[in-house]
Amino acid sequence: MEFRLNFYGPLEERFGAHRTIQLEEGIRFSELRKELEGAFNGLDAYPYTLAQDGSMKSDEEELSRGVIEVFPPFSGG
Template identity: 30%
Template sequence: MIIDIKYFGMLAEITGRSNEKFECSNTKVSELKKNLINRYPGLNNVNFTIAQNQEIVNENCKVTGEEVAIFPPFSGG
């Protein structure tokens, strides 16, 4: 399954892109997270939350969504 990943804020800077296609089959969110950190080690140093199909998912969920959004908290005000 090809998923479409969107990166927000500083995550787009760490990965060098605002979105990309990612191949993953029968994967849990925690595994997706591991794969992403392997690919972009800088992600290991930031706090981020994952949503699929516009809904926040916990790490035990299966990746079923075609649209995955990965976003960090912002502190600025």
């Protein structure tokens, strides 16, 4: 099924604020990382954390329906 992705910060600049991707529901977030890094060339150069439904997700958790948020760390201060 189609999932909406929201990118932030430098990832938004590189890939756009909103994108979509075809994924199977129920895959683990560790697999999601591989799918994303295959689909978006250069994403693996960045550290990032993934969130869904208002919560950051660990690699072991499973993807559910809803928007996937991709957050990189910021360094400015």
